[in-house]
Amino acid sequence: xxxxxxxASTPSLGTVPAFTVHTLxxxxxxxxxxxxxxxLEDAALxxxxxxxxxxxxxxxDAGPIDDYVVSSTVLSQFLADGSPHAGYFxxxxxxxxxxxxxxxxxxxxxxxxxxxxxxxxxxAQFNGRRRxxxxxxxxxxxxxxxxxxxxRWGKSGFxxxxxxxxVSPEAQNMLVIxxxxxxxxxxxxxxxxxxxxxxxxxxxxxxPFFPExxxxxxxxxxxxxCVHADHYQRFGHSFGSDPWLSLLGELGAGSAHTGSDxxxxxxxxNGYFSIAQITLAPDLHYALEGxx
Amino acid sequence: xxxxxxxxxxxxxxxDYNLAIPCSARNLPLFExxxxxxxxxxxxxxxxxxxxxxxxxxxxxxTLARRIWDSCGEQTLLLAQVRMPSIDLALPKNLxxxxxxxxxxxxxxxxxxxxxxxxxxxxxxxxxxxxxLWDGGDNLVHIAAWNTAQTPAIxxxxxxxxxxxxxxxxxxxVHEQFTTSQPKCTHVQR
Numbered sequence: 001x002x003x004x005x006x007x008a009s010t011p012s013l014g015t016v017p018a019f020t021v022h023t024l025x026x027x028x029x030x031x032x033x034x035x036x037x038x039x040l041e042d043a044a045l046x047x048x049x050x051x052x053x054x055x056x057x058x059x060x061d062a063g064p065i066d067d068y069v070v071s072s073t074v075l076s077q078f079l080a081d082g083s084p085h086a087g088y089f090x091x092x093x094x095x096x097x098x099x100x101x102x103x104x105x106x107x108x109x110x111x112x113x114x115x116x117x118x119x120x121x122x123x124a125q126f127n128g129r130r131r132x133x134x135x136x137x138x139x140x141x142x143x144x145x146x147x148x149x150x151x152r153w154g155k156s157g158f159x160x161x162x163x164x165x166x167v168s169p170e171a172q173n174m175l176v177i178x179x180x181x182x183x184x185x186x187x188x189x190x191x192x193x194x195x196x197x198x199x200x201x202x203x204x205x206x207x208p209f210f211p212e213x214x215x216x217x218x219x220x221x222x223x224x225x226c227v228h229a230d231h232y233q234r235f236g237h238s239f240g241s242d243p244w245l246s247l248l249g250e251l252g253a254g255s256a257h258t259g260s261d262x263x264x265x266x267x268x269x270n271g272y273f274s275i276a277q278i279t280l281a282p283d284l285h286y287a288l289e290g291x292x
Numbered sequence: 293x294x295x296x297x298x299x300x301x302x303x304x305x306x307x308d309y310n311l312a313i314p315c316s317a318r319n320l321p322l323f324e325x326x327x328x329x330x331x332x333x334x335x336x337x338x339x340x341x342x343x344x345x346x347x348x349x350x351x352x353x354x355t356l357a358r359r360i361w362d363s364c365g366e367q368t369l370l371l372a373q374v375r376m377p378s379i380d381l382a383l384p385k386n387l388x389x390x391x392x393x394x395x396x397x398x399x400x401x402x403x404x405x406x407x408x409x410x411x412x413x414x415x416x417x418x419x420x421x422x423x424x425l426w427d428g429g430d431n432l433v434h435i436a437a438w439n440t441a442q443t444p445a446i447x448x449x450x451x452x453x454x455x456x457x458x459x460x461x462x463x464x465x466v467h468e469q470f471t472t473s474q475p476k477c478t479h480v481q482r
Contacts, residue, residue: 040334073377078334080396081375081419083428090397105395107376107383119393126408142330145323146379179388182380270382 017261017279018174019117022131023164024280025058025287026245028235031158032143040078043141044085048092051137054162055097058287059133062164066130067120070104071112073239073268074140074147074158080104101135110208110240110266112136114177114274117167124169136161138239149236152269154211157236161244165278176275185271186214190221193265196275197222203277204228204255204262206246209237229253240266247280248288258284294406296415296436298467299447303421303431305458306343307352319346319424320379331426340430342422343457346378349423354384355453356416356433357392363449364412364440367391369405371398375419375427399436399469406438413438417466432462436470 029050034043051070059065072080079089086104094100108115116134124130139158140147149155176196180188197205207218209232219227228246235245243264250256259282265275286292322328344352353372360368370392387394393401402415415436420429437446447461 036330036333077375077377077427081428082373082396082417086396101397103393103395103397103401105376105393107374107394109377115388115393118390122390123404123408142334144320144330145327146321177388179382179385182382270380272382272388 016168016170018121018168018171019276019278020166020168020281021163021278021284022166022281023058023062023162023285024244024248024251025054025162025285026159026241026248027054027289028157028159029139031148033139033141033158036143040085040141041088043076044079044088045092047079047137047139047141048089049096050139051135051160052093052096054160055093055133055135058162058285059097059164062133063131065099065133065164067123068099068101068133069116069120070101070135070137071108071116071240072104072106072137073109073112074138074156075104075106076141077106079141080106108272109268109270110242111177111268111272111274112240113163114175114266114276117165117175117276118177120167121169121172121175124167129166129168132163132165132167134163134165136163136240136244138241153237154214154232155236157209157238157241159238159241161241163244166281174277176273178273180271180273182269182271185267185269185273186217187221188271189265189267189273189275190218192273192275193263194222196277197226197263200261200263200277202226204250206243206250206262206264208242208265208267209235209245229255242266245288248286251280251286252288256280258282294438296406296438296467296470297440297442297446298434298436298470299445299450300462300464300466301433301435301447301450301454301459302462303343303433303454303457303459305456307348307456309456334426336428338422338425338428340422342425342427343431344421344423346381346423349418349421350378350381350384350387352421352457353416353418354386356418356450357386357389359449359453360414361391364414364437368412368414369393369409370414370416371402371405372416373398373419375421375423375429402436402438403470410439412440414440415470432464433459434464434466436467
């Protein structure tokens with residue numbers, strides 16, 4: 001695929017928050033997630049229950065949820081293909097949390113959260129602000145070697161990120177989604193981060209967790225003075241959860257604050273990228289590994 | 293409730309009929325002996341043939357999207373249920389368009405839009421197309437469309453483009469949720 005411009009105009013700094021984060025939590029999952037003897041049905045139920053536990057813990061007090069979406073990179077195809085096992089996964093979530101996800105996607109890999117925000121914002125155009133429960137679920141019930149890590153993204157980190165985000169229709173310039181060839185993906189993410197951040201000076205920037213060589217290549221493309229601290233060594237590449245883990249790291253260190261804005265970004269191995277300006281609500285609830 | 297036009301199409305032939313095409317192309321790499329064991333845990337019998345590889349699958353989806361916009365108008369929203377992921381194969385650019393949403397369990401989203409807007413909305417279930425012996429599925433594509441002209445029937449939009457799959461119209465109960473007065477929604481969206 002040739003390089004192409006992003007599917008949104010070059011953004012400028014807006015005044016209305018488009019994406020206000022009210023809840024941000026991450027929990028690492030075990031590797032392997034289930035033992036090889038576990039049946040596919042039981043594996044689907046086990047992952048569904050874990051996802052539901054996180055939703056219960058962090059979204060039950062979040063008020064009415066308009067949209068509930070699960071996004072993933074490594075989620076087994078059997079849990080997102082309309083099969084009975086996909087149904088077990090859904091039912092396990094519904095049984096424990098009281099509601100199953102409206103839809104699930106592993107089509108957009110690590111950038112799924114950006115595509116979901118774009119979609120929810122299009123719904124908000126009609127009914128006004130929508131409250132989204134988004135869970136980024138990356139645990140491989142098959143324990144395939146490929147997902148444990150490779151020279152593309154380094155070592156992997158598996159877990160469940162739970163986000164409650166208010167999506168407002170007014171600000172249309174807070175999200176950029178684009179695509180490029182795999183070979184140029186890092187460069188294109190960097191160039192788009194440059195154009196996105198130039199009009200947003202001083203905002204913290206969360207980038208994907210990559211090995212040092214990839215991080216250095218990305219950093220040649222834009223002013224990195226506001227980039228968050230790297231947590232690759234601690235968490236590994238955690239797929240679509242990376243920028244949110246990065247934010248949790250900053251909040252824990254006291255270098256990001258509720259009520260402030262920052263920039264989050266992700267890159268998919270097939271060359272898609274998502275960049276967004278998000279606002280941390282003044283009453284933000286956040287937790288890393290269960291610790292508030 | 294608005295009723296949908298619906299159809300189901302059975303794909304019967306590889307689009308590159310008579311050419312040797314690896315159906316396992318771009319599937320998840322198996323690095324270790326244990327990976328083969330992990331995969332075999334979920335092996336299942338399925339006599340439905342594997343007709344396409346991932347590249348051909350993406351081409352099919354992209355072609356359907358193009359046909360929908362040609363037939364129903366460029367503003368048409370498309371919600372497509374797909375089986376993912378594929379490794380090292382990017383989606384065609386038109387499937388990343390804001391008018392397209394890819395995922396699983398998208399029928400309620402399609403119903404939301406069908407009620408919300410007056411312009412066409414199309415839902416495609418393409419996740420049952422087999423691309424690997426590991427896959428379940430029956431090679432059926434289900435389609436529902438709202439806010440579209442009643443004629444021509446929607447199967448007539450697609451059949452010419454699917455000639456190379458030897459696609460046939462198939463009777464299927466999967467569309468009941470779109471044509472009965474009580475949608476099978478798990479919750480009500482506002």
